[in-house]
Amino acid sequence: MLGPTIDMIWVGKLGSAAIAGVGVSGMVVMLANSAMMGLYQGLRAMIARAIGSGNPREANHVTQQALVISLAYSIIMAVIGVFFAEHILILMGLGDDVVKEGASYLRINFIGMVTMSLRMVTEASMQASGDAKKPMWVAVFFRFFHVVLAPFLIFGWWIFPQLGVTGAAVTNIFSQGIGAAIGLWFLLDGRTRLQLSMKNFRIDPKIMWRLLKVGFPASIMGMERTLGNLILISFMSPFGTLGVAGHTLNQRIEMFVGVPAMGLGQAAGVLAGQNLGAKQPERAETTGWRGAGLLSVMMLVIAAAVLVWAESVIRIFSSNPELVKAASSFIRIAAAGYLFMGFTSSLQQCISGAGDTLIPMAITLINMWLVQVPLAYFLPKMTNLGVFGVRWAMVAGMVTAAIAYTLYFRFGRWKRIKV
Numbered sequence: 001m002l003g004p005t006i007d008m009i010w011v012g013k014l015g016s017a018a019i020a021g022v023g024v025s026g027m028v029v030m031l032a033n034s035a036m037m038g039l040y041q042g043l044r045a046m047i048a049r050a051i052g053s054g055n056p057r058e059a060n061h062v063t064q065q066a067l068v069i070s071l072a073y074s075i076i077m078a079v080i081g082v083f084f085a086e087h088i089l090i091l092m093g094l095g096d097d098v099v100k101e102g103a104s105y106l107r108i109n110f111i112g113m114v115t116m117s118l119r120m121v122t123e124a125s126m127q128a129s130g131d132a133k134k135p136m137w138v139a140v141f142f143r144f145f146h147v148v149l150a151p152f153l154i155f156g157w158w159i160f161p162q163l164g165v166t167g168a169a170v171t172n173i174f175s176q177g178i179g180a181a182i183g184l185w186f187l188l189d190g191r192t193r194l195q196l197s198m199k200n201f202r203i204d205p206k207i208m209w210r211l212l213k214v215g216f217p218a219s220i221m222g223m224e225r226t227l228g229n230l231i232l233i234s235f236m237s238p239f240g241t242l243g244v245a246g247h248t249l250n251q252r253i254e255m256f257v258g259v260p261a262m263g264l265g266q267a268a269g270v271l272a273g274q275n276l277g278a279k280q281p282e283r284a285e286t287t288g289w290r291g292a293g294l295l296s297v298m299m300l301v302i303a304a305a306v307l308v309w310a311e312s313v314i315r316i317f318s319s320n321p322e323l324v325k326a327a328s329s330f331i332r333i334a335a336a337g338y339l340f341m342g343f344t345s346s347l348q349q350c351i352s353g354a355g356d357t358l359i360p361m362a363i364t365l366i367n368m369w370l371v372q373v374p375l376a377y378f379l380p381k382m383t384n385l386g387v388f389g390v391r392w393a394m395v396a397g398m399v400t401a402a403i404a405y406t407l408y409f410r411f412g413r414w415k416r417i418k419v
Helices: 002-014 016-052 056-091 096-111 113-128 133-155 165-188 205-257 259-277 281-315 321-338 341-353 358-382 388-411
Strands: none
Touching (some): 002 133, 002 205, 016 096, 016 205, 056 096, 056 113, 056 205, 096 113, 096 205, 113 133, 113 165, 113 259, 205 259, 205 281, 205 321, 205 388, 259 281, 259 341, 281 321, 321 388, 341 358, 341 388
């Protein structure tokens, strides 16, 4: 999350329209990536099972097929980005200034989705094999490069051209390309627990179908969540560019805040999958509960910090007094939902890591379209909450998701899923 967050910090110096344009475009990119998240979830589940059962050859074969699917998808997205970037933003009812700033950022990120997809496949493969350290060091390296280069291209420092928002997008794609290259090198050279070999490579429709079958519900889940967030932005649009900028800025901060939940949740999911592959279902369940408890304590500390230092956090991105006031109120409301993030992340990743991706999709669908979106629409209109009604609707969604995942996890059906 550091790269896009750094983009928001530097782009914040260009004004509210630039913040809104990059924020909304970033969510559209996330929507496109969400379709591939299912593939990565299926990849993690199948590799974890293969490693747990002592079958590295199958894990290698699965990784090969995932590379083919991700490359094909990213090429399609690149074509869409070239021809439809402006149209996508216009359809969201954004102002001309926001569309102008966001279109170039969106187009370049869509074109560069090839590098993003390659990096994510290599990262997911290494993590699912049980090696979380190598992808961590890869991320540290290429994001350090991103952090250093971004201001030079955005503001035209030294010998570089001043590209503004476009410079942020170019830096992101270039740095992710470096990450993809290093990740592939690690896999091909045997520097991680899973050694990728292209020997005897062949297209295997059966394995591709299994990947898509396991991953499709996870793809729908990710797309539902991101599409719902884009709809929430449309509910913010009537409150002006300031409201959209504050909302998208908070979304970026919340994604960064959620990194511990995402990281430990993925670890719990990989361990659950490997334990199921080793015929240890009770140990898989224990992993989920321990992850949820640890994450809940961590998120409590983060929520307390946000409540105390909300304005200071927002000023990292913008010094506009009105934006600081609105966005700090938004993030304080969001802190109430952080307390439930631990259960949602750990238990959902364990369920998905076991290959049971249909139930998380259903929970996300019901939660988004029967709780969050309706509340976000009606609370600003039927109460005196105004723009804050949208933010409280998001907190309500976090609470209901945590309850749903806890109940299903205790039910235990996920431990009997076959992949």
